[in-house]
Amino acid sequence: MSRTTLASIGIAVLILLTLPFVYHASQLGVRGLGRAAETSRVFTPNAPLTNFSIFLHMLFGAAITLLAPLQISAWLRTNRPKLHRLVGRILVALAVPTALGGFGYIILRGTIGGLAMDLAFAVYGALLLLAAFQTIRFAHAQNFTRHNRWAMRFFFLIIGSWIYRVHYGLWFATVGRTGHTSTFDGWFDQFQNWAFFLPYLIIIEAYYTRRDGTMWTRNR
Numbered sequence: 001m002s003r004t005t006l007a008s009i010g011i012a013v014l015i016l017l018t019l020p021f022v023y024h025a026s027q028l029g030v031r032g033l034g035r036a037a038e039t040s041r042v043f044t045p046n047a048p049l050t051n052f053s054i055f056l057h058m059l060f061g062a063a064i065t066l067l068a069p070l071q072i073s074a075w076l077r078t079n080r081p082k083l084h085r086l087v088g089r090i091l092v093a094l095a096v097p098t099a100l101g102g103f104g105y106i107i108l109r110g111t112i113g114g115l116a117m118d119l120a121f122a123v124y125g126a127l128l129l130l131a132a133f134q135t136i137r138f139a140h141a142q143n144f145t146r147h148n149r150w151a152m153r154f155f156f157l158i159i160g161s162w163i164y165r166v167h168y169g170l171w172f173a174t175v176g177r178t179g180h181t182s183t184f185d186g187w188f189d190q191f192q193n194w195a196f197f198l199p200y201l202i203i204i205e206a207y208y209t210r211r212d213g214t215m216w217t218r219n220r
Contacts, residue, residue, distance in 0.1 A: 029059025057101030
């Protein structure tokens with residue numbers, strides 16, 4: 001089996017794995033934007049702007065999670081470059097309201113985990129916007145070395161919300177709810193505030209540094 005075939009299978013599997021999260025987030029986003037979703041704990045009574053922010057975040061976050069795996073397909077990039085560029089532009093465009101919706105919710109209500117989670121999630125959102133901007137910036141400049149690096153960072157940041165839930169699922173399945181509280185301020189929750197995106201960015205930098213011998217700050 002060729003490397004291209006294996007990669008395509010891996011992308012298809014990833015899309016299938018993210019579908020439950022995509023469905024849940026999109027449905028909640030649609031319900032919340034269409035009418036009050038009182039059954040969700042993220043819903044805030046008598047706070048339309050707060051609710052609009054979080055449900056916008058969920059709806060567009062679901063969309064970019066679904067589309068992101070397509071952008072790491074070498075086959076699509078080589079054989080359907082116009083489609084690759086179109087999907088890339090859509091991802092960048094949708095990443096903006098996704099991040100801004102999250103920022104709005106943090107500012108107006110705050111996350112369930114308090115200040116520690118607010119800070120981590122705000123940094124995550126800022127990095128998502130930065131990666132989106134840099135990815136399209138270097139694509140337009142036809143600097144594809146830097147574009148590819150930023151695109152990989154962008155990809156892992158996009159699927160970060162799904163990774164966050166995967167971490168919890170694996171943790172609960174193996175050790176139960178140790179380190180977790182209902183208000184998300186346990187020691188594992190504190191770890192999770194950063195673990196769903198920061199280690200993956202570090203791994204990407206380590207990979208490119210080992211492969212090319214250049215640090216992130218020198219080839220950003």
